[in-house]
Amino acid sequence: MTATASNAYGSSFTAHMVLARWTEEDGWSRPATLPFGELPMHPAMVGLHYGQVVFEGLKAFRGRDGGLALFRPEENARRFRHSARRLAMPELPDDLFLDAAEELVARDGHVLGDGDARSLYLRPLMYASEPDLMLRPAREYTFLLIAFVTGGLFGDADAISVWVSHDQSRAMPGGTGDIKCAGNYAPTYLAQNRALEQGCQQVVWLDSEERRWIEEAGAMSLFFVRGGPDGARVVTPELTGTLLPSVTRASVLDLAADLGHTPVVERVSLEQWRKECETGEMTEAFSCGTAAVITPVTRVRDAGGDWVVGDGAPGPVTRSLRSALVDVQHGRRPDPRGWLHAVAAR
Ligand SMILES: Cc1ncc(COP(=O)(O)O)c(C=O)c1O
Missing domain, CATH: 3.20.10.10 (D-amino Acid Aminotransferase, subunit A, domain 2)
Structure with a gap:
């Protein structure tokens, strides 16, 4: 499914996504910024079958000075590495995580207007993209970063x-x-x-x-x-x-x-x-x-x-x-x- 106009949480995404790949031979590729869209998927992809998939959630805000800022992204980068390690996946270096987050916010952050009370929710994801149904850690991974605008999961006044x-x-x-x-x-x-x-x-x-x-x-x-x-x-x-x-x-x-x-x-x-x-x-x-x-x-x-x-x-x-x-x-x-x-x- 591609992006649709909706008020639901996390169903309408910004225009771009950042993608990088990891292989045993070459390690991490340089992250590329692409138009948001569908990805090809092999039916035997390890992540889909055995759940070798980790993710994060962090936000960027429009400040009073008109600038954009991410909230404590270093903590998410660290936790993302910790999650990957636990599932025997390669760790994404913090500088790549932070570069990708900055790139997507710089590209798509204009969706937050001046004085906007909403935020840009960033969803980093890493999944085993190798096609192979052997029960062992995959030898190929994909890192993906997508974003959507949100006013929050619950309304301001909600209990x-x-x-x-x-x-x-x-x-x-x-x-x-x-x-x-x-x-x-x-x-x-x-x-x-x-x-x-x-x-x-x-x-x-x-x-x-x-x-x-x-x-x-x-x-x-x-x-x-x-x-x-x-x-x-x-x-x-x-x-x-x-x-x-x-x-x-x-x-x-x-x-x-x-x-x-x-x-x-x-x-x-x-x-x-x-x-x-x-x-x-x-x-x-x-x-x-x-x-x-x-x-x-x-x-x-x-x-x-x-x-x-x-x-x-x-x-x-x-x-x-x-x-x-x-x-x-x-x-x-x-x-x-x-x-x-x-x-x-x-
Ligand atoms: C199980 C669980 N607990 C707590 C949290 C809150 O964590 P954070 O404040 O880092 O978003 C999350 C969301 O990431 C979660 O999935």
Whole structure:
């Protein structure tokens, strides 16, 4: 399918794509910028059959000064290499990843007008493109970068409700939960459908061993707020190896400290979440990610009974963290850590 005009998330792409190939003999080719379009595909392509496919998601924003900037792309380049290594794929050097991202933003970033509140979502992908059905790592790979404009996965004012999955897991110890491989996502669709049937927007994943500890919500990181609004404890589960080391999660921990809160990394059990909401100790919860930005979580649906977080409305700590994040991304707030990676016009 080629690009179509649509408001749906990720179905209408910009005019170009960047492509590079890797072979055992020659390593990586120079990335080429091509018109966005279909690719030839061999029916025995390894990526299609055995899932040797990794991807990333990052965004570029139009700043207050009119320039374009990528948000922390170095982190995505590093995670992309980490994902590739785990699936026995060649690592794309960070400079090639960053060059490709800059090139696509420079070419197609004009789709973001001055003062545009939307962003350009970039999707880097690497797949095993060798045609061969032997069960072993492929000897040919394709790197691809495409982009689309988005206003966010959820609307600005939206709060979501979540449904707790007790029987299906997203990740297991020793598995691939800490990387972004294609195979992590389709197995979540059935649980996501069940969440929708329960009237919820997202699934909450528990750890697969004890089915007790909260890990993530859908394809997002989760945060909990204790106390507040001045000087809250902003809590997120620790990265045990089954959670994705999310760039937004790391950014929120830093911004929480900047806003005078105490960032806390610790395991939170489902039972604690319920009890602390009942006692009022836990005042807010939110999910976050590149696509979701920061989205309040206000209701929890569980087989053991439902509960409401705080007063059931988006809370002040969540709202101020969201504003702080979006303001840094659009150059409206100081960027002391150098998260913005300016893209020069080419
Ligand atoms: C499973 C999972 N958790 C969390 C996130 C959020 O990560 P990030 O903030 O790097 O987008 C994502 C999205 O990439 C994800 O797929």
